[in-house]
Amino acid sequence: MALKLKQSEFEIERDQNKCISCEVCVRQCSNDVHEYDSDQDTIYSDNSKCVGCRRCEALCPTGALKIRNREDQFKTNYNWTSSHLNNIYRQADSGGVLLTGMGSDRPYTIYWDHILFNASQVTNPSIDPLREPMEIRTFIGRKPDGLEFEMKKNKGSKEGLKNTNIRLKTRLSPQLDLSTPIMFSAMSYGSISFNACRSLAAAASEFGTYCNTGEGGMHKDLYKYANNTIVQVASGRYGVDTDYLNKGAAIEIKIGQGAKPGIGGHLPGEKVTEDISNTRMIPEGTDAISPAPHHDIYSIEDLAQLIYALKEATNWSKPVGVKVSAVHNIAPIASGVVRAGADFVTIDGLRGGTGAAPQTIRDNVGIPIELAIASVDERLREEGIRHRSSIIAAGSIRSSADVIKAIALGADAVYIGTAALVAMGCHLCQKCYTGKCNWGIATQDPYLTKRLNPEIGTRKLLNLLRGWSLEIKEMLGGAGINAIESLKSNREHLRGISLNDRELAILGIKHAGEAW
Amino acid sequence: MNGINNINKNNKDTQEYFSRFRIPSGCAVFGIVNEARERFSGQMVMDGISVMHERSNGLGGGFAAYGIYPEFKDDRAFHILYDDAEAKRQTEDEIALSFKILFSEEIPTTKISGIVNPPMIYRYFLKSKGNGDTFTTEEDLIVDFIMHVNRDIRGAFVVSSGKNMGIFKGVGFPEDIGRFFKLDQYKGYLWTSHGRFPTNSAGWWGGAHPFGLLDWSVVHNGEISSFGTNKRFVSGFGYECTLSTDTEVITYLLDLLVRKQKIDIELIHLVLASPLWEEIERMPEDNREILKSLRILYGSALLNGPFSIIVGSGNFMYALNDRIKLRPLVAARKGEYLFISSEEAPIRKVCVSPDRLWHPDGGEPVIGIVRKEEIKKDMKSAQATQIDEKPERLVKIGIVSLNKSQGDLNGFKIKAI
Numbered sequence: 001m002a003l004k005l006k007q008s009e010f011e012i013e014r015d016q017n018k019c020i021s022c023e024v025c026v027r028q029c030s031n032d033v034h035e036y037d038s039d040q041d042t043i044y045s046d047n048s049k050c051v052g053c054r055r056c057e058a059l060c061p062t063g064a065l066k067i068r069n070r071e072d073q074f075k076t077n078y079n080w081t082s083s084h085l086n087n088i089y090r091q092a093d094s095g096g097v098l099l100t101g102m103g104s105d106r107p108y109t110i111y112w113d114h115i116l117f118n119a120s121q122v123t124n125p126s127i128d129p130l131r132e133p134m135e136i137r138t139f140i141g142r143k144p145d146g147l148e149f150e151m152k153k154n155k156g157s158k159e160g161l162k163n164t165n166i167r168l169k170t171r172l173s174p175q176l177d178l179s180t181p182i183m184f185s186a187m188s189y190g191s192i193s194f195n196a197c198r199s200l201a202a203a204a205s206e207f208g209t210y211c212n213t214g215e216g217g218m219h220k221d222l223y224k225y226a227n228n229t230i231v232q233v234a235s236g237r238y239g240v241d242t243d244y245l246n247k248g249a250a251i252e253i254k255i256g257q258g259a260k261p262g263i264g265g266h267l268p269g270e271k272v273t274e275d276i277s278n279t280r281m282i283p284e285g286t287d288a289i290s291p292a293p294h295h296d297i298y299s300i301e302d303l304a305q306l307i308y309a310l311k312e313a314t315n316w317s318k319p320v321g322v323k324v325s326a327v328h329n330i331a332p333i334a335s336g337v338v339r340a341g342a343d344f345v346t347i348d349g350l351r352g353g354t355g356a357a358p359q360t361i362r363d364n365v366g367i368p369i370e371l372a373i374a375s376v377d378e379r380l381r382e383e384g385i386r387h388r389s390s391i392i393a394a395g396s397i398r399s400s401a402d403v404i405k406a407i408a409l410g411a412d413a414v415y416i417g418t419a420a421l422v423a424m425g426c427h428l429c430q431k432c433y434t435g436k437c438n439w440g441i442a443t444q445d446p447y448l449t450k451r452l453n454p455e456i457g458t459r460k461l462l463n464l465l466r467g468w469s470l471e472i473k474e475m476l477g478g479a480g481i482n483a484i485e486s487l488k489s490n491r492e493h494l495r496g497i498s499l500n501d502r503e504l505a506i507l508g509i510k511h512a513g514e515a516w
Numbered sequence: 517m518n519g520i521n522n523i524n525k526n527n528k529d530t531q532e533y534f535s536r537f538r539i540p541s542g543c544a545v546f547g548i549v550n551e552a553r554e555r556f557s558g559q560m561v562m563d564g565i566s567v568m569h570e571r572s573n574g575l576g577g578g579f580a581a582y583g584i585y586p587e588f589k590d591d592r593a594f595h596i597l598y599d600d601a602e603a604k605r606q607t608e609d610e611i612a613l614s615f616k617i618l619f620s621e622e623i624p625t626t627k628i629s630g631i632v633n634p635p636m637i638y639r640y641f642l643k644s645k646g647n648g649d650t651f652t653t654e655e656d657l658i659v660d661f662i663m664h665v666n667r668d669i670r671g672a673f674v675v676s677s678g679k680n681m682g683i684f685k686g687v688g689f690p691e692d693i694g695r696f697f698k699l700d701q702y703k704g705y706l707w708t709s710h711g712r713f714p715t716n717s718a719g720w721w722g723g724a725h726p727f728g729l730l731d732w733s734v735v736h737n738g739e740i741s742s743f744g745t746n747k748r749f750v751s752g753f754g755y756e757c758t759l760s761t762d763t764e765v766i767t768y769l770l771d772l773l774v775r776k777q778k779i780d781i782e783l784i785h786l787v788l789a790s791p792l793w794e795e796i797e798r799m800p801e802d803n804r805e806i807l808k809s810l811r812i813l814y815g816s817a818l819l820n821g822p823f824s825i826i827v828g829s830g831n832f833m834y835a836l837n838d839r840i841k842l843r844p845l846v847a848a849r850k851g852e853y854l855f856i857s858s859e860e861a862p863i864r865k866v867c868v869s870p871d872r873l874w875h876p877d878g879g880e881p882v883i884g885i886v887r888k889e890e891i892k893k894d895m896k897s898a899q900a901t902q903i904d905e906k907p908e909r910l911v912k913i914g915i916v917s918l919n920k921s922q923g924d925l926n927g928f929k930i931k932a933i
Contacts, residue, residue: 123739125842127840132840133792133840166806168806172808384753387752480822481821
């Protein structure tokens with residue numbers, strides 16, 4: 001056996017008094033951590049294979065298993081951490097690019113956790129969402145510069161609209177109509193299982209919001225949810241044809257992803273099953289490699305052409321948006337995208353999730369979504385074009401409070417990806433790229449995918465949307481606001497805590513303790 | 517700190533304080549319009565607002581009056597506050613660059629005990645020289661000019677800038693401010709007034725209400741929880757909120773929506789206090805489309821949180837409550853008169869038996885449109901009306917006036933004519 005320098009991240013504790021050798025853990029673990037020795041009638045576990053997904057722990061009927069983080073893998077060193085050492089050992093073995101999954105876990109400042117929300121006292125009343133209307137309906141899409149009316153007043157009219165004939169001359173561009181400002185982020189069929197895709201689509205449809213196909217096309221069986229599905233056009237153009245474009249409620253051109261700005265994607269051939277090959281429109285068993293750039297977009301004018309080509313292809317009947325990752329020049333980039341004709345701009349931040357990305361890129365490229373939203377909103381307003389596009393914030397929205405803060409910083413709505421997966425059972429082991437997801441989410445292995453019951457997945461997602469929506473209403477009401485529109489870019493309701501002047505200036509908020 | 521002494525300061529430091537901090541305040545609002553464009557004395561509105569003494573705390577009171585300068589009805593009337601002669605000199609230099617000054621004078625005031633340490637208060641009647649640029653309207657130039665003076669000239673503040681109208685305001689109870697400016701001697705067809713109950717201790721003459729821009733004047737009671745959203749929305753159209761007050765942002769919203777975006781005043785409540793989505797969904801299809809479009813486009817112009825506002829303009833008085841009616845608003849009609857008030861008492865004080873008195877629903881506007889045809893009549897009989905309008909006539913139509921006589925216009929001698 002070769003020398004293993006990499007140390008186990010986890011330690012599996014099995015209480016032999018409780019273990020009944022039922023082999024649930026053996027069958028559940030796709031990483032072959034647990035092994036039954038029939039001679040000894042004992043189950044042995046190999047720490048080094050454990051990814052920390054906690055499937056076995058959750059399913060052990062007698063509670064005999066405990067998975068513990070091994071903090072002291074190596075001699076404590078502030079500079080050369082266990083993670084650095086293990087990575088070097090892995091690369092010394094493989095000579096390859098280190099892959100990882102999910103969003104970055106590096107300890108960069110999480111600005112959400114340094115922002116506090118406001119509430120009413122005395123000078124204006126808080127509003128009770130249990131007794132008063134509280135509106136969180138949101139529209140995503142281009143807004144015209146103004147509205148033109150034709151008004152004919154009947155004689156003798158004085159007040160109100162009753163005696164006036166009004167006709168609207170301006171026609172609004174197509175809009176997405178969200179019952180809550182939360183949508184499901186782009187997660188492709190291929191990166192996640194069909195059951196996961198179906199749960200997302202069904203939940204979005206039932207709740208009145210939208211899910212996003214990601215770059216992998218739309219499975220025919222999910223066409224019934226197409227009215228609540230945003231179809232993505234990415235650099236690989238997988239599964240894109242007129243039918244696909246016209247089925248969706250909106251189209252999103254994916255330029256970048258927060259977890260891997262500037263690079264493409266790779267779905268290994270072994271994951272390209274018959275179904276995925278049909279959906280992506282590529283041969284079965286071939287690697288699906290999306291290029292880093294769109295090879296027909298080398299500049300902003302090319303993007304404009306694609307936007308208008310897609311609008312033409314769909315008879316101008318749906319919003320066409322652009323997803324970019326939050327990078328240093330995000331404000332002028334977003335401004336350019338808006339001017340190129342995008343009806344919405346999705347901005348995916350540094351901590352945005354992924355099914356597979358080079359670890360070094362995920363952890364070192366891009367900027368946090370909070371700063372990106374604030375500076376983009378500011379720039380678009382300075383240029384007087386904020387109304388032309390909606391802004392969707394993505395990249396680690398973890399709670400309803402994050403949603404509230406994102407909107408108050410200037411977003412119209414948010415995408416959630418990781419949070420939705422967690423609702424379906426994901427434990428953030430970050431091994432999505434292995435295709436061995438024990439929770440049946442990020443895998444195509446039929447033995448694993450059947451672990452996710454789409455009915456239950458849908459219900460969990462609906463519960464999550466409902467819970468967050470209720471919390472959003474509570475917080476809005478507390479701040480004396482009864483419509484989500486009045487929260488948008490309302491930074492007066494935010495205060496920073498433990499932030500420096502520069503950070504406060506970029507976020508456009510005052511520090512806690514500073515009054516109006 | 518040293519409380520009362522600080523209260524009446526009118527200096528740039530206080531102005532900066534007002535621009536840095538947003539000060540919530542409770543308030544009294546009261547307005548009267550005569551839809552036939554018949555002019556009446558400011559005494560009536562002073563009598564009304566004085567009844568609501570309890571709703572203000574002496575840190576701000578003011579009046580907007582329309583139709584008071586018929587002699588200059590097509591010219592700009594600027595009311596300007598100065599801290600000192602230097603501010604006046606600088607401002608007048610700037611004015612001379614952009615305008616032809618038809619007439620100027622110090623606004624006549626009277627000494628009363630409730631008003632201490634007032635600034636220098638001047639009025640100017642001006643004709644715009646324009647800048648030869650056909651793309652910019654005269655209004656836009658004036659807005660730019662006012663924003664320049666208020667922001668850049670230390671100790672100067674333009675209070676009002678409309679035509680045939682003026683705003684009189686300061687630190688004190690509204691009835692004292694009214695007496696200070698001798699408003700009983702002015703006659704207008706539309707008056708609004710405001711008593712302020714701010715939550716801070718400093719008072720600044722420019723920070724009192726009404727807030728004015730061009731022909732707009734706005735008085736407001738409430739605290740708008742959507743302030744940040746509204747402020748950022750108007751900033752995208754070039755309006756810079758320098759005072760951080762709700763009233764200022766409401767004025768800019770109105771200017772943007774009505775003057776620039778040409779939305780009919782009868783539709784404005786559908787933006788500022790838009791119906792709930794569930795109400796919109798129940799509407800017949802035509803209306804639903806209109807309401808939906810308005811709300812989708814102008815969501816950021818929705819005023820959220822408690823407010824009641826009275827807006828004055830040359831041609832109408834407009835009042836609106838927030839959509840769930842978190843602030844009081846009462847309206848009444850008597851003949852050609854429309855009264856709008858925070859409370860019923862002021863209306864009863866000046867009009868014992870109105871034809872109709874009602875409490876408008878949240879989001880339901882009250883509009884008193886001043887008839888245009890009366891302009892001619894008013895022009896012809898401008899002088900005559902002033903003299904003919906006897907208290908008896910007001911009593912006859914149900915408006916109980918007025919302890920004082922209509923005055924002799926002594927306080928306001930029009931020298932130019």
